[in-house]
Amino acid sequence: MSSSTALATVGGTRTDARNDVMAVNAAEEQYVTFTVGSEEYGVNILSVREIRGWTPESRLPNLPDYVRGVINLRGIIIPIFDLRARFGGGATSVTKRHVVVVIQVGERTRGILVDAISDILAIGHDAIKPPPDVDGGMVDAEYLSGLYTADDRMVTLLSVEKLFSVENSELDSATKALPALERAS
Amino acid sequence: MEDLSRFKQTYFDESAELLEVAESGLLRLTPGEVDSDEVNAIFRAVHSIKGGGGAFGFTDLVAFAHEFETVMDGVRNNTIPVTTELVDTLIRANDLLGQMLAYAREGDSAPAGTTDGTVAALRRHLSGGAQPAQAPAAAPAAPAPAPVPAAVYADDEDDEAGLFGDAMAAIAAARAEEDPVPPGKLRWTIVFRPRSDLLMSGNEPAFMLRALRRLGDATVECHTDALPTLQNLEAELLHLSWTVTLIADADVDLDKINDVFEFVADDCDIRITAEAPPPAAEAPPPVTDPVPVATAAPPAVVAATPEAPKAEPPKAEAARPRPNGGGAEHAGLTSHTIRVDLDKIDRLVNMVGEMVITQAMIAEHVRELPPGEFQELLEGLEQLAQHTRELRESVMSIRAQPVSSVFSRMPRLVRECAATTGKEVQLVTSGETTEVDKTVVENLVDPLTHMIRNSIDHGLEGPEERERVGKPRAGTVHLSAQHRSGRIVIEITDDGRGINRPKVLSKAIEKGLVPPGATLSDEDIDNLIFLPGFSTVDQVSNLSGRGVGMDVVRRNITSLGGRIGVYSTPGEGSRFVLSLPLTLAVLDGMVISVGEERFVLPLTNIVESLRPKAADLHGLVGKCDVMMARGEYVRLVYLHQLFGIPGAVADPTGALVVLVETEDGSRLGLVVDEVLGQQQVVIKSLEANFRRLDGVAAATILGDGRVALILDVAGLREMSRHMDSRAPRPPVAALPAPALEPV
Numbered sequence: 001m002s003s004s005t006a007l008a009t010v011g012g013t014r015t016d017a018r019n020d021v022m023a024v025n026a027a028e029e030q031y032v033t034f035t036v037g038s039e040e041y042g043v044n045i046l047s048v049r050e051i052r053g054w055t056p057e058s059r060l061p062n063l064p065d066y067v068r069g070v071i072n073l074r075g076i077i078i079p080i081f082d083l084r085a086r087f088g089g090g091a092t093s094v095t096k097r098h099v100v101v102v103i104q105v106g107e108r109t110r111g112i113l114v115d116a117i118s119d120i121l122a123i124g125h126d127a128i129k130p131p132p133d134v135d136g137g138m139v140d141a142e143y144l145s146g147l148y149t150a151d152d153r154m155v156t157l158l159s160v161e162k163l164f165s166v167e168n169s170e171l172d173s174a175t176k177a178l179p180a181l182e183r184a185s
Numbered sequence: 186m187e188d189l190s191r192f193k194q195t196y197f198d199e200s201a202e203l204l205e206v207a208e209s210g211l212l213r214l215t216p217g218e219v220d221s222d223e224v225n226a227i228f229r230a231v232h233s234i235k236g237g238g239g240a241f242g243f244t245d246l247v248a249f250a251h252e253f254e255t256v257m258d259g260v261r262n263n264t265i266p267v268t269t270e271l272v273d274t275l276i277r278a279n280d281l282l283g284q285m286l287a288y289a290r291e292g293d294s295a296p297a298g299t300t301d302g303t304v305a306a307l308r309r310h311l312s313g314g315a316q317p318a319q320a321p322a323a324a325p326a327a328p329a330p331a332p333v334p335a336a337v338y339a340d341d342e343d344d345e346a347g348l349f350g351d352a353m354a355a356i357a358a359a360r361a362e363e364d365p366v367p368p369g370k371l372r373w374t375i376v377f378r379p380r381s382d383l384l385m386s387g388n389e390p391a392f393m394l395r396a397l398r399r400l401g402d403a404t405v406e407c408h409t410d411a412l413p414t415l416q417n418l419e420a421e422l423l424h425l426s427w428t429v430t431l432i433a434d435a436d437v438d439l440d441k442i443n444d445v446f447e448f449v450a451d452d453c454d455i456r457i458t459a460e461a462p463p464p465a466a467e468a469p470p471p472v473t474d475p476v477p478v479a480t481a482a483p484p485a486v487v488a489a490t491p492e493a494p495k496a497e498p499p500k501a502e503a504a505r506p507r508p509n510g511g512g513a514e515h516a517g518l519t520s521h522t523i524r525v526d527l528d529k530i531d532r533l534v535n536m537v538g539e540m541v542i543t544q545a546m547i548a549e550h551v552r553e554l555p556p557g558e559f560q561e562l563l564e565g566l567e568q569l570a571q572h573t574r575e576l577r578e579s580v581m582s583i584r585a586q587p588v589s590s591v592f593s594r595m596p597r598l599v600r601e602c603a604a605t606t607g608k609e610v611q612l613v614t615s616g617e618t619t620e621v622d623k624t625v626v627e628n629l630v631d632p633l634t635h636m637i638r639n640s641i642d643h644g645l646e647g648p649e650e651r652e653r654v655g656k657p658r659a660g661t662v663h664l665s666a667q668h669r670s671g672r673i674v675i676e677i678t679d680d681g682r683g684i685n686r687p688k689v690l691s692k693a694i695e696k697g698l699v700p701p702g703a704t705l706s707d708e709d710i711d712n713l714i715f716l717p718g719f720s721t722v723d724q725v726s727n728l729s730g731r732g733v734g735m736d737v738v739r740r741n742i743t744s745l746g747g748r749i750g751v752y753s754t755p756g757e758g759s760r761f762v763l764s765l766p767l768t769l770a771v772l773d774g775m776v777i778s779v780g781e782e783r784f785v786l787p788l789t790n791i792v793e794s795l796r797p798k799a800a801d802l803h804g805l806v807g808k809c810d811v812m813m814a815r816g817e818y819v820r821l822v823y824l825h826q827l828f829g830i831p832g833a834v835a836d837p838t839g840a841l842v843v844l845v846e847t848e849d850g851s852r853l854g855l856v857v858d859e860v861l862g863q864q865q866v867v868i869k870s871l872e873a874n875f876r877r878l879d880g881v882a883a884a885t886i887l888g889d890g891r892v893a894l895i896l897d898v899a900g901l902r903e904m905s906r907h908m909d910s911r912a913p914r915p916p917v918a919a920l921p922a923p924a925l926e927p928v
Contacts, residue, residue, distance in 0.1 A: 071892060
């Protein structure tokens with residue numbers, strides 16, 4: 001049922017010197033990166049508890065579509081967020097190859113549904129570029145902690161706490177504002 | 186360090202219990218008829234708190250406890266008469282002791298002067314009665330030509346000094362001739378004779394000797410006379426005793442020396458003699474026979490102490506019911522109860538929970554076996570299920586506690602509230618022995634306190650007003666608890682004026698909680714008092730008018746999986762009804778399915794399930810569907826609509842209607858696709874990693890490892906009501922939606 005994968009085995013495909021996991025120095029931090037569609041995102045490895053294969057979720061009522069549902073993680077119940085839906089790409093249609101990144105935010109454990117794990121990068125602080133000033137509310141930069149260029153790819157680094165805190169307040173307002181479903185007559 | 190903090194935790198736990206012991210003892214303390222057992226119990230409680238506090242270095246607390254203890258000692262010795270005023274002072278002192286403990290627990294020191302008033306009050310009582318032997322010996326400061334045995338202390342204040350005093354005086358006199366005590370210093374002679382089993386309790390005499398050396402210039406002499414011959418030596422027994430001559434500064438007083446022996450006071454004989462500056466002696470003569478291990482005490486070296494030591498131990502025991510009495514009582518207790526770390530019990534509860542899940546999983550697989558072939562396996566599993574259920578109940582009952590621990594706090598609260606408001610109040614309690622999970626009990630204190638205050642402050646009228654309307658002068662508040670349909674129901678009823686609906690409504694409109702011109706039902710208006718920030722008192726009163734009242738109560742109760750309702754009749758009173766789950770761990774549920782989803786309905790809510798005929802179904806004024814069931818119309822609630830589940834059976838005649846009942850007795854028909862079967866489920870928190878959801882009480886894990894939500898029937902009714910009253914329904918947005926913020 002559970003298909004947890006040890007983190008150490010995940011990044012092994014690439015042997016690019018810069019990506020060498022061992023080459024961690026004080027100014028660097030490691031990020032787990034994953035893909036959603038054609039985009040690549042990264043979260044700090046310290047907040048990642050495990051990575052597991054997709055297991056069917058149980059849905060939760062009356063919540064936005066990016067709250068995918070809840071799963072049983074060895075006896076505790078954790079919510080799963082659909083990152084694609086979170087960024088407006090619609091709900092992910094899951095396959096067995098989809099992956100859940102289990103993340104620890106403070107006391108809470110949560111899962112993010114992504115397409116695939118791509119890499120583990122050691123990124124120096126200097127190499128992180130601030131997100132561009134996106135106006136018009138197109139991008140809520142709150143939960144973007146920076147951008148990083150790996151080879152020719154751009155990796156969007158996410159700040160887990162912010163991402164979830166935004167979701168919390170939105171969830172609340174979403175629920176509060178949720179019109180009662182009209183009775184189907 | 187971690188060990189120490191663990192001991193601290195134990196100390197605070199025990200102190201909390203001791204405080205309760207002391208308080209209930211104090212509340213029973215009546216002038217004129219003093220029950221010495223009761224007094225002793227209080228004394229012991231305070232003394233134990235003091236003792237432990239000393240070990241952790243809570244000096245403020247110890248100092249205050251000491252004052253308290255001194256007065257209790259006076260009461261115990263009948264030197265302080267028990268008066269109502271004294272009892273009040275002592276109750277206050279007990280409260281204050283609790284506060285000091287709280288400060289100590291937080292690692293804060295109490296603000297300066299916290300204890301001043303109470304200490305003064307305690308001392309007033311003290312000076313009224315005889316002064317117990319307490320003031321340390323610092324008195325003999327004036328140099329006298331002859332050595333003055335300043336005072337003689339036994340290891341306990343109760344001991345009369347006399348018996349031993351003569352002997353010690355002789356020693357001191359003998360010594361004083363040789364060695365002068367430097368000016369400004371005191372010479373103490375400490376005879377420390379541990380009982381032979383001191384080591385068994387993990388005490389190490391060397392520590393105490395070292396501690397004494399820290400107090401001043403100590404000369405330690407060890408007495409080995411009692412050492413048996415090698416073949417008789419029992420290595421685990423202590424055969425030594427010591428005489429310490431301590432030259433210390435004047436600020437070292439008896440208390441400081443006694444502190445050194447704090448933990449062993451019950452296991453040894455200690456004689457402490459102080460001596461003022463004048464010439465004194467070196468070469469401490471070996472004093473007295475060592476430990477009176479048993480019969481054959483070796484001949485005393487010093488002629489001055491022939492009988493005393495042997496006479497001493499029994500006397501000491503007789504004179505102090507404190508340690509031994511306490512010990513005996515503890516021994517009596519321990520034979521029936523044990524103190525177990527709550528974590529251990531919780532681990533057990535969790536384990537049983539997992540077992541229940543596993544058992545359900547096996548049961549699920551077994552259902553797929555060809556029928557009739559595995560009769561014995563099925564029977565075995567049936568038994569396993571039975572045992573699991575019993576195991577679960579036993580484990581849960583470990584955590585269960587009677588609500589009396591909460592109820593017993595209320596009389597005092599009522600007394601205080603009555604005094605503050607000038608109202609006459611009578612509190613009637615019933616059902617104190619009703620048991621419920623410890624967590625629930627603990628979390629009931631605040632809500633109940635607040636609600637009782639609220640009832641007295643807002644509900645009851647003053648005595649004059651009550652007489653005017655023809656009620657007895659004294660108002661009655663009734664607090665009751667009972668088990669009802671697998672939950673505990675606590676009611677707080679008062680016979681006051683009831684909720685003033687027009688006032689509540691206008692207040693709510695004024696505060697913008699309800700749009701002006703809204704028409705609300707009486708029940709809706711009553712429930713407005715649970716809205717955050719709502720308070721009708723024009724002047725903020727000391728008691729409950731801080732506007733943080735009922736909404737907090739409601740939130741506390743909801744977070745325990747409970748519900749609160751209010752029923753009020755103007756002029757006759759109000760009734761608050763709390764309904765809480767008995768345990769927060771496991772419940773019996775019915776698994777149902779709607780579309781692809783499965784849910785669990787608590788069995789306690791289910792009346793029956795049926796498949797309605799088209800003729801039984803009716804629309805009610807275009808608002809909702811009702812169904813005739815057993816001669817009664819019940820409202821139908823479509824779960825798939827409430828939860829927005831696709832692919833469900835929409836037509837009730839093709840689906841099932843589960844007739845459910847909430848705690849307040851109202852029924853509704855829940856339309857679901859299928860009823861899959863009954864099962865024990867382990868309650869898992871959604872809030873731990875996510876948040877509360879409307880209509881959902883918690884979650885659980887089914888046999889196949891999937892998560893299923895446990896439905897909250899009253900919550901569903903609430904949701905459906907808001908859905909049904911579609912058109913103008915102004916208050917809905919403001920109505921107390923159960924706490925939405927993640928916990």
